[in-house]
Amino acid sequence: MGSLTFVGLGLQSENGMTLEGLDVARKAGGAFAEFYTNRMPGLNLEHLEMLIGKKVHLLDRTQLEEDGGRQLIAAAQKGSVVFFVPGDPMIATTHVSLRITLSKNGIESRIIHAASITSAICGATGLQSYKFGKTITIPQDEPLPQSVPDTISDNSKRGLHTLLLLDINASEANQMTIREAAARMTRARPSLQNALAVGAARIGAIDEKVKAAKMRDLPNTEFGNTPHSIVAIGKLHFMEAEALKVLCGAHDEDLRENS
Amino acid sequence: MGSLTFVGLGLQSENGMTLEGLDVARKAGGAFAEFYTNRMPGLNLEHLEMLIGKKVHLLDRTQLEEDGGRQLIAAAQKGSVVFFVPGDPMIATTHVSLRITLSKNGIESRIIHAASITSAICGATGLQSYKFGKTITIPQDEPLPQSVPDTISDNSKRGLHTLLLLDINASEANQMTIREAAARMTRARPSLQNALAVGAARIGAIDEKVKAAKMRDLPNTEFGNTPHSIVAIGKLHFMEAEALKVLCGAHDEDLRENS
Numbered sequence: 222m223g224s225l226t227f228v229g230l231g232l233q234s235e236n237g238m239t240l241e242g243l244d245v246a247r248k249a250g251g252a253f254a255e256f257y258t259n260r261m262p263g264l265n266l267e268h269l270e271m272l273i274g275k276k277v278h279l280l281d282r283t284q285l286e287e288d289g290g291r292q293l294i295a296a297a298q299k300g301s302v303v304f305f306v307p308g309d310p311m312i313a314t315t316h317v318s319l320r321i322t323l324s325k326n327g328i329e330s331r332i333i334h335a336a337s338i339t340s341a342i343c344g345a346t347g348l349q350s351y352k353f354g355k356t357i358t359i360p361q362d363e364p365l366p367q368s369v370p371d372t373i374s375d376n377s378k379r380g381l382h383t384l385l386l387l388d389i390n391a392s393e394a395n396q397m398t399i400r401e402a403a404a405r406m407t408r409a410r411p412s413l414q415n416a417l418a419v420g421a422a423r424i425g426a427i428d429e430k431v432k433a434a435k436m437r438d439l440p441n442t443e444f445g446n447t448p449h450s451i452v453a454i455g456k457l458h459f460m461e462a463e464a465l466k467v468l469c470g471a472h473d474e475d476l477r478e479n480s
Numbered sequence: 481m482g483s484l485t486f487v488g489l490g491l492q493s494e495n496g497m498t499l500e501g502l503d504v505a506r507k508a509g510g511a512f513a514e515f516y517t518n519r520m521p522g523l524n525l526e527h528l529e530m531l532i533g534k535k536v537h538l539l540d541r542t543q544l545e546e547d548g549g550r551q552l553i554a555a556a557q558k559g560s561v562v563f564f565v566p567g568d569p570m571i572a573t574t575h576v577s578l579r580i581t582l583s584k585n586g587i588e589s590r591i592i593h594a595a596s597i598t599s600a601i602c603g604a605t606g607l608q609s610y611k612f613g614k615t616i617t618i619p620q621d622e623p624l625p626q627s628v629p630d631t632i633s634d635n636s637k638r639g640l641h642t643l644l645l646l647d648i649n650a651s652e653a654n655q656m657t658i659r660e661a662a663a664r665m666t667r668a669r670p671s672l673q674n675a676l677a678v679g680a681a682r683i684g685a686i687d688e689k690v691k692a693a694k695m696r697d698l699p700n701t702e703f704g705n706t707p708h709s710i711v712a713i714g715k716l717h718f719m720e721a722e723a724l725k726v727l728c729g730a731h732d733e734d735l736r737e738n739s
Binding site: 227229231232234235236237238239240241243244272308309310311312314317318320321324325331332333334335336337339340341343344345347349350351352353354355356357358375379381424425427460461463464467468 | 486488490491493494495496497498499500502503531567568569570571573576577579580583584590591592593594595596598599600602603604606608609610611612613614615616617634638640683684686719720722723726727
């Protein structure tokens with residue numbers, strides 16, 4: 222009987238997998254990967270294949286979603302298979318559905334976890350994990366759904382921060398930028414212009430960039446290449462305020478309303 | 481000039497560090513670690529030292545908090561130093577404070593992220609990341625602060641799940657169990673007896689265990705060794721309900737009020 226192990230690749234490249242993930246992938250009979258649920262700009266497929274000593278079969282959205290991952294399930298029925306996924310696996314709904322199908326077919330599955338932006342954002346900014354409310358993704362579609370500014374204000378009323386994930390355009394693997402997202406949000410809800418936010422680019426990479434500023438000023442910062450994300454700030458603990466100044470270049474006057 | 485790299489160890493053992501973490505630690509001039517902010521039952525210090533080819537100096541809470549990490553900062557002033565931390569670094573406030581001090585002293589710091597229970601819980605249970613509200617830690621002190629049941633009911637009113645982290649007793653490295661935490665919560669707020677919850681033990685390990693049940697029934701499940709955590713469930717998406725049944729052994733009748 223076969224098995225499938227989801228192996229998280231973390232934030233930037235194949236070097237974000239864990240030692241355990243590497244070990245399991247080396248021993249596996251076959252390897253698959255998808256790279257459409259998150260952007261991994263540093264990923265080098267040839268290096269990944271060299272590390273694990275086997276070919277990696279790429280699966281696209283159609284094969285995994287419309288086709289239900291049939292090829293992957295068939296391989297896992299016959300032998301031990303690893304499936305590489307950006308970030309921490311299972312953040313994407315489609316992989317939960319796959320895991321349920323595997324279980325119903327009596328195929329064992331396991332997850333080897335890796336870093337996710339949902340926790341890495343805390344380290345990168347100095348914001349505290351238990352101060353975050355509900356996370357929301359800003360979709361590419363126009364107009365911006367009211368649920369985006371509503372989630373920010375609902376969290377903010379409770380003093381909580383909001384992690385805003387920026388959607389990727391699956392067909393082109395383009396991700397929305399901080400500039401675009403901030404502009405869309407302030408257009409949809411002008412009161413957000415004055416909201417304190419942190420733009421975060423390429424978290425986990427050597428050249429990661431974070432900058433705290435009022436939402437209207439975020440587009441003035443050059444964040445460089447994606448992946449990008451934004452945190453809308455709630456009420457700041459004094460240590461968080463200090464971190465925003467020291468680690469994220471916030472100006473004192475921008476922090477006043479949130480302290 | 482020196483530098484300090486925080487290297488996350490992930491959820492279970494030294495094999496939860498990333499390939500990049502290993503590479504940086506091998507090249508570093510010195511290595512430190514703390515193991516008091518989270519329990520890492522599978523950790524083998526000798527194996528870690530063998531992997532990175534150098535001795536790892538352990539730091540305790542007193543050295544890092546009361547003493548402000550003076551020894552670590554002095555080492556980072558002189559050369560390149562890695563500092564191993566359980567989970568994804570910087571979830572603990574004390575490390576944010578350390579990073580601010582480093583920055584004020586002109587010492588470069590960087591984080592190599594790893595898996596955290598805050599995102600791994602999604603994969604382990606099939607619950608969706610964007611359906612979680614504010615996380616809260618259940619402290620060891622009696623009586624249980626009202627903020628614990630209040631956070632659960634505030635999240636639940638908005639349809640959101642609550643991740644409940646169980647405190648560890650730093651002096652003994654004992655962690656509260658699911659049984660103790662569920663009993664304390666239902667005593668403090670009897671209406672929680674009927675709340676749907678998931679108990680999660682040793683997430684990421686080969687023998688991880690998850691079980692969905694009413695809070696009053698959680699103590700009837702044998703979860704085994706810590707680390708333990710609990711999710712109090714809000715409103716379920718149909719895929720989440722399916723995942724709780726298939727992956728977490730939930731009974732249909734227990735899911736009715738949350739679906």
